[in-house]
Amino acid sequence: MALVVYSCDKPGVVGTKLVPANGQVVTDTIPITNFNTSGIGVYSGDRTYYTVGIYNDQLYGKIEATGLVQPQLVSPSSIDTIKPDTKISLRFYIRSVYGDTNKTVTFDIQEASRQWRGKSWTIDQQPPTSGNVITSFKVGNVDSVDVPMPQSWVQKYRSLLYDTTDAAARDSLFNIKEPGFVIVPQSNSSGKIVSFRGDSTNVMIGDTTAVLPQTWAYSVKRSSEADVGDSLAQVYSTFSRVPSIKLSVTSDTTVSINGVNLDTKALSRVELVLREDSTLMKSSLPSGNIRPDVTQMNVYYLRPDEINFDILKGAISIMTRQTDGTYQLNLTPRINDLMLGAPNNGSYYFVPQTDNGIIYSLLLTTPKSALKAPKLIVTSVKQ
Amino acid sequence: MKYLNLIILFSLLGTSLVYGQQSINDTGSLYSYYGIGNLNDYRSTDAQGMGMTGIGLFDRAANLANPAIWGNAYYTSGTGGFYITNIQSSNRTNKTQKTNLEPSQFQIVFPVKRSKIGISLAMFPISSMNYHYTKTGSFNTGASGSLINYNIDNYGSGGIDYLELGIGWHINKNLSIGYAPSLVFGLLNDDVQTSFNSPSYLSTRYIRKTSNIGFGNRAGIFYEKYRVFNKHDQLSVGLTANMPVKLHSTLSIQNYITSSSGNVNNPTQDLKKGNILLPLRAGLGVSYWFNQRIMVGSEVLYQKWSDFKGINGKTESFMKDRYRVGLGTQLLPSNNRSNNFFRHLAYRLGLSYDSGYLKLNGRNIQTFYITAGLGIPSPKIASSININAEYGFRGTQANSLIKERIFSLRISFNLSELMFVKHKIQ
Numbered sequence: 001m002a003l004v005v006y007s008c009d010k011p012g013v014v015g016t017k018l019v020p021a022n023g024q025v026v027t028d029t030i031p032i033t034n035f036n037t038s039g040i041g042v043y044s045g046d047r048t049y050y051t052v053g054i055y056n057d058q059l060y061g062k063i064e065a066t067g068l069v070q071p072q073l074v075s076p077s078s079i080d081t082i083k084p085d086t087k088i089s090l091r092f093y094i095r096s097v098y099g100d101t102n103k104t105v106t107f108d109i110q111e112a113s114r115q116w117r118g119k120s121w122t123i124d125q126q127p128p129t130s131g132n133v134i135t136s137f138k139v140g141n142v143d144s145v146d147v148p149m150p151q152s153w154v155q156k157y158r159s160l161l162y163d164t165t166d167a168a169a170r171d172s173l174f175n176i177k178e179p180g181f182v183i184v185p186q187s188n189s190s191g192k193i194v195s196f197r198g199d200s201t202n203v204m205i206g207d208t209t210a211v212l213p214q215t216w217a218y219s220v221k222r223s224s225e226a227d228v229g230d231s232l233a234q235v236y237s238t239f240s241r242v243p244s245i246k247l248s249v250t251s252d253t254t255v256s257i258n259g260v261n262l263d264t265k266a267l268s269r270v271e272l273v274l275r276e277d278s279t280l281m282k283s284s285l286p287s288g289n290i291r292p293d294v295t296q297m298n299v300y301y302l303r304p305d306e307i308n309f310d311i312l313k314g315a316i317s318i319m320t321r322q323t324d325g326t327y328q329l330n331l332t333p334r335i336n337d338l339m340l341g342a343p344n345n346g347s348y349y350f351v352p353q354t355d356n357g358i359i360y361s362l363l364l365t366t367p368k369s370a371l372k373a374p375k376l377i378v379t380s381v382k383q
Numbered sequence: 384m385k386y387l388n389l390i391i392l393f394s395l396l397g398t399s400l401v402y403g404q405q406s407i408n409d410t411g412s413l414y415s416y417y418g419i420g421n422l423n424d425y426r427s428t429d430a431q432g433m434g435m436t437g438i439g440l441f442d443r444a445a446n447l448a449n450p451a452i453w454g455n456a457y458y459t460s461g462t463g464g465f466y467i468t469n470i471q472s473s474n475r476t477n478k479t480q481k482t483n484l485e486p487s488q489f490q491i492v493f494p495v496k497r498s499k500i501g502i503s504l505a506m507f508p509i510s511s512m513n514y515h516y517t518k519t520g521s522f523n524t525g526a527s528g529s530l531i532n533y534n535i536d537n538y539g540s541g542g543i544d545y546l547e548l549g550i551g552w553h554i555n556k557n558l559s560i561g562y563a564p565s566l567v568f569g570l571l572n573d574d575v576q577t578s579f580n581s582p583s584y585l586s587t588r589y590i591r592k593t594s595n596i597g598f599g600n601r602a603g604i605f606y607e608k609y610r611v612f613n614k615h616d617q618l619s620v621g622l623t624a625n626m627p628v629k630l631h632s633t634l635s636i637q638n639y640i641t642s643s644s645g646n647v648n649n650p651t652q653d654l655k656k657g658n659i660l661l662p663l664r665a666g667l668g669v670s671y672w673f674n675q676r677i678m679v680g681s682e683v684l685y686q687k688w689s690d691f692k693g694i695n696g697k698t699e700s701f702m703k704d705r706y707r708v709g710l711g712t713q714l715l716p717s718n719n720r721s722n723n724f725f726r727h728l729a730y731r732l733g734l735s736y737d738s739g740y741l742k743l744n745g746r747n748i749q750t751f752y753i754t755a756g757l758g759i760p761s762p763k764i765a766s767s768i769n770i771n772a773e774y775g776f777r778g779t780q781a782n783s784l785i786k787e788r789i790f791s792l793r794i795s796f797n798l799s800e801l802m803f804v805k806h807k808i809q
Contacts, residue, residue, distance in 0.1 A: 018413050018414075018416075018743065018744075018784060018785060019413055019537070022535070022537050022573060022575055023537065023575040023577055025520055025522070025533055025535070025577065252652075253636065264589075265636075265638045265640065266575075266577070266587035266588070266589050267587070268579060268584045268585050268586070268587050269585065332585055333641070333642065333643035334643060336640045336641055336642055336643070337642050337643050339638075340640055340642055340650075379522075380587075381575065381577045381587045383575075383589055383591070383636060
């Protein structure tokens with residue numbers, strides 16, 4: 001569909017009606033045809049946050065998130081601060097809440113049953129729970145929680161600290177003997193998911209000494225997602241399901257995008273518009289419940305050989321949410337690059353908000369949507 | 384007067400080196416958008432002041448109008464110059480003013496055999512495309528609903544030029560003939576630049592270029608007779624014909640594309656190849672000297688522009704045959720030595736009517752000119768400076784057209800010298 005934009009003579013310029021309207025500014029709307037949702041990389045370790053809890057979202061399904069965190073040994077200079085009667089606690093800083101904000105939920109801290117590595121942890125991996133609950137704690141409507149560790153664990157920690165049989169290998173020994181904690185939501189304590197700041201889940205020795213964690217991660221089990229039909233798609237920030245589009249751009253004397261010939265190469269703006277279904281997103285959320293707020297989408301341009309790995313490549317752009325529930329991306333420089341011969345062997349991937357360990361969810365319209373399908377709006381000057 | 388020859392020589396060199404168009408403020412005529420641009424009639428510099436081209440006018444300076452006249456050359460003559468044109472365009476509500484500075488023509492005529500055979504080398508424009516217009520518009524963006532304003536500036540430039548080498552033969556005391564083949568070439572550009580008032584929208588630019596090259600032929604006959612009605616009079620009649628020219632043309636487009644790194648690339652791609660057909664041009668001119676002081680002349684030009692074919696091989700509905708009629712006179716107050724500077728000058732006056740080759744919105748785009756000129760001769764040789772002024776009107780305000788009031792000041796330098804002749808020792 002093309003719209004010829006109205007134009008008129010500039011005041012003071014004579015006779016421009018005499019000559020044809022060379023260079024009409026025209027707006028074309030091009031449908032997005034190659035739209036997919038897929039999981040391309042499910043790594044969840046060492047993000048800024050890790051997430052724990054159970055919440056039954058009517059729209060996005062039942063989410064069961066389990067956290068993992070591994071402390072590290074106190075530095076040798078601080079060894080003397082740990083006496084037999086020293087109090088040790090785990091401190092959690094809460095950044096984000098998903099669900100009923102006023103609900104108090106209970107999490108168990110279990111000993112991890114085996115060693116694990118945050119860098120290679122994937123979101124669908126089975127957490128190494130041992131069933132051995134060290135302690136439990138409650139999270140209400142607070143910013144942080146200090147969880148006192150039982151004396152049995154304090155003694156274990158001290159014994160590893162003061163193990164002088166092989167001082168040089170003390171850190172390695174610690175990792176083997178203390179593979180960390182699994183933060184497991186109690187099965188009867190659903191209604192709220194919280195995200196803890198990873199690098200601030202400290203082992204607090206007394207009131208003053210904080211020992212930073214070594215690594216952290218989380219696993220998510222999602223089930224019973226609502227059937228939203230093929231005109232909508234549930235997408236998540238965890239790369240476990242993200243939308244992607246691939247543009248077909250051919251350039252000769254004019255440029256064609258997705259098979260639509262624009263009759264020009266003078267492109268002023270190529271704008272990709274994705275749209276959320278704000279109405280359904282709001283209506284599916286009970287009163288007093290919230291979801292992590294999505295204000296933008298991060299855009300990645302990835303080749304086939306770059307997916308299914310931990311996505312370390314930076315986002316190429318950010319699509320900010322507009323007041324009408326659309327997300328817009330200026331693709332003009334990319335399309336211009338393609339016209340100049342750059343390879344077009346990748347796809348655009350869109351991550352709600354960002355993959356930072358908090359679970360962001362979004363309900364996007366798909367090309368099957370009758371009125372609000374994703375589209376390209378191209379403003380060009382016809383040649 | 385002593386330095387006149389030097390001034391003329393440097394001016395000739397200057398105009399031959401700077402062959403292009405310079406705009407002083409805004410540019411040109413919107414009518415030059417059509418066809419091959421506004422037509423430039425190549426003329427004798429003397430005839431410019433008389434509303435004619437000089438087909439039937441013998442003058443001592445190089446005369447571009449009729450190849451037959453080159454056979455009469457006695458001196459080696461060079462001519463060149465420039466002109467300043469001010470165009471005031473108006474429709475029923477608005478008025479705008481534009482001024483251009485352009486070189487006119489460059490020609491050297493060598494007498495191979497004095498007053499018998501002459502060779503001419505010349506370069507001159509036959510058309511110029513020179514316009515600038517701006518269109519404005521606005522649109523609402525879909526999502527945010529903000530109003531975006533834009534300007535589209537169209538700049539037309541270029542023209543068709545002749546590079547010509549010809550010969551004239553003065554067969555006998557009355558009759559001369561001439562022939563001149565030429566290389567016809569030129570580039571016609573339409574530069575479209577669009578800018579928006581929002582940084583979210585990239586400015587765009589593209590240039591549609593039509594490059595043309597072909598070969599032309601023209602021939603002329605010149606007849607002169609002394610003592611026709613009395614013992615001091617002289618009658619000259621000239622006839623010229625330009626054969627149609629098939630230009631091999633390529634339409635290309637140069638896009639200015641800004642990459643993601645911010646570099647602007649401007650690749651050019653050919654869009655179409657074809658032939659542009661420039662039509663037959665014929666002219667008839669007559670001049671009559673009552674005596675050695677007073678001359679009157681008249682001429683008519685005809686061009687069959689209805690035969691013009693554009694690059695798509697089709698005729699254009701807005702093009703029609705063109706007639707141009709000129710009538711002029713020249714007065715030489717004295718042909719004797721006199722201390723009065725003004726009695727040495729040549730005074731010229733003329734009128735012309737040009738039917739034009741465009742018919743737009745149902746109206747012929749006609750031009751009327753009143754011309755006046757001064758010839759400032761060198762006291763010892765045949766060199767001169769011609770200053771010619773034209774004042775005219777083109778087009779009409781009716782039918783959404785524009786009327787152009789045109790004032791041109793043409794300055795031509797004619798250097799005539801006996802070259803390759805050994806001076807005798809006194």
